[in-house]
Amino acid sequence: MREIKFRAWNCVRKCYIYNVEHEYDDDLCCFSDALDDSGLIAEQYTGVNDTNGREIYEGDIIRFQLFATAQGIVGDIRYNSRYGYCVFFYNGVKTMWRQEYWTDYKALQVVGNIHEDPELLEGDNDD
Numbered sequence: 001m002r003e004i005k006f007r008a009w010n011c012v013r014k015c016y017i018y019n020v021e022h023e024y025d026d027d028l029c030c031f032s033d034a035l036d037d038s039g040l041i042a043e044q045y046t047g048v049n050d051t052n053g054r055e056i057y058e059g060d061i062i063r064f065q066l067f068a069t070a071q072g073i074v075g076d077i078r079y080n081s082r083y084g085y086c087v088f089f090y091n092g093v094k095t096m097w098r099q100e101y102w103t104d105y106k107a108l109q110v111v112g113n114i115h116e117d118p119e120l121l122e123g124d125n126d127d
Contacts, residue, residue, distance in 0.1 A: 005045035007057055009115050012039050041115075046077060046085045046099065050110045059114045061121060062087060065107040072107075076114050076121060 008017045020042065043058040050056055058079055063072040064087070075089035075097075085099040087108075112120050 003045065003047065005055070006042050007045075008040040008042045009059065009113075010040055014115070044079070048085075048099070048108075050108050052109065054110045056108070056110060057113075058085070060110050061112040061114060061117055063109050063111045064089070065109070072109075074111065074120055 004021060006020045006023075008020045009015075010017055017040065020040075023042075041059075046056045046058070048056050050062065056062065056077060058077050060077045061074060062077065063074050065072040073089050075087045078086055078088055080086045080096070080098075083096070083098040087097045089097070111117070114121070
């Protein structure tokens with residue numbers, strides 16, 4: 001079973017707050033009103049670490065290295081109600097990789113997040 005962890009993006013201070021699990025209600029499957037009303041965006045840990053051992057959360061921007069000489073493909077981590085955590089890549093055509101596929105690859109590297117580094121995404125990032 002994977003570890004349940006959350007971080008929250010503070011929209012006012014433009015920074016992350018970690019270890020906000022205590023605000024999550026397992027029975028209701030949502031965050032407390034205090035967290036929801038405070039301008040924080042909660043993002044859950046996927047249970048997977050990148051090549052450098054960094055935890056991968058929703059909202060992270062990752063690079064997948066296909067070949068040693070290639071620049072790599074950039075995408076962001078999102079939760080999909082049908083498939084769970086997915087990587088949405090923008091290499092000309094939107095591609096979605098379900099977590100069951102990308103966890104086997106050791107070439108995933110967190111290079112930023114959607115709040116601080118949106119310019120890393122190549123193309124439209126809408127669903």
